[in-house]
Amino acid sequence: MQRIEQHASFGGRQEVWQHASTTLNCTMKVAVYLPPAALQGQRCPVLYWLSGLTCTEQNFITKAGAQQYAARHGIIVVAPDSSPRGEGVADDPAYDLGQGAGFYVDATQAPWATHYQMQRYVAEELPALIEQHFPATDVRGIFGHSMGGHGALVTALRNPGRYRSVSAFSPIVAPSQVPWGQKALAAYLGNDREQWLNWDATALIATAKERLPLLVDQGEADEFLAEQLRPQLLQAACEAAGHPITLRMQPGYDHSYYFIASFMEDHFAHHAAAFANPR
């Protein structure tokens, strides 16, 4: 791993690292915030952030205002790029497919399968790297926004025992039922819709092996709410399965990082409380 950027931030350090990913077969960038406690040698829990469509590892670290809360709670925050990248990596001219739009799945279809293994990268390779190279414990949380909110929910639900906590901002909760998800899942996984359900939080809730409480914030003025996000589908699935969920509809808020920043403190409180509790 090679450090390519570092900035003092709220008494800790915002870094960006580059590494050759064996899962994705390309060079990846990942942002790592080390709180003051970590710089002083303490081992800290790790909160993973998954970004939305078009984002790189930069969007979250420059716009979300998360470092102050990570510093206060003593949490390492890891924000990877949202897809494999580079000249040899398959791509599509649309913003919602290919580079910048990995959807956190493991692709099975050509030309995507060679590089688009984002689920294994996020759930396996990246935590192993972080826990090897940084003063990190194996206590993990995961959260994200939009496509990355979908990624966080699905990653937690598919990997019981791996995460202590999960939350999401304006997530795509049912990709198999909305245009963004249908396009991506068809491309990466093929046309067998049964396969899609393994990557759909609303579908996965019914058979979830642990009852990790979900915290979801959703802006009511979000331009993608009715067509692409539809959080009530997740809420209904949770109610049917007895799965704990707190869905907060936030009047006036849109899909932007202004919304994310406004409720970031609450998400850190949610994850920090879970990290502090023995399982």
Added chain:
Amino acid sequence: MQRIEQHASFGGRQEVWQHASTTLNCTMKVAVYLPPAALQGQRCPVLYWLSGLTCTEQNFITKAGAQQYAARHGIIVVAPDSSPRGEGVADDPAYDLGQGAGFYVDATQAPWATHYQMQRYVAEELPALIEQHFPATDVRGIFGHSMGGHGALVTALRNPGRYRSVSAFSPIVAPSQVPWGQKALAAYLGNDREQWLNWDATALIATAKERLPLLVDQGEADEFLAEQLRPQLLQAACEAAGHPITLRMQPGYDHSYYFIASFMEDHFAHHAAAFANPR
């Protein structure tokens, strides 16, 4: 004035407006954050932010994390673009002259004088517009970063009675003594160096008509510290003149918005305390 952007943020609203500036002879964009108190109809004091080289009205509102403090203190925050803009506006290929580099002076030299009247824009036209169109009082503070830190200090020193408070992050404190300033002042004001001193905070301190306390934060790992910023020049001038200054050297911090965000809370406390005190 025409609103071109709006986002709910920390219970208030981050807006961007566009207007025809009579001072600058061009269309200008300006960001305005309205705290919850202003949305509820209270008149609020206004804090003006001046950005650094290359910045538009976007940098501060997306990266500084200021909205939470503005919301808490009930302060309107106004962040204009850093220079006149547009096809008919004189420019230079260098990043440190022309568009994005107005230096907050009133230019006297061709081809700049037609549009580059940033001091009159910031100190006169903009406050008049804000106080007419928004629920603002005439209680004002001003702060900024780098070239904008210079702008904030000079604007407060040149306009006694107009601002209740001033502060700066990594300001260019003595433009007549450093390369960035010498290049810009020569272009905008001509080669008579006596004229430059009217736009140099370190020179203006000796004859300041009011003793507005200066708060200055400066990162010790700032790559521009030794050549362009040199805050000790301002500190020495303040000591010679008996002008109150708090210069805080911050170990490890660089010139970026990560630094600015880390100490934003303190700057809001500084301005809010001045706003609360009767003169």
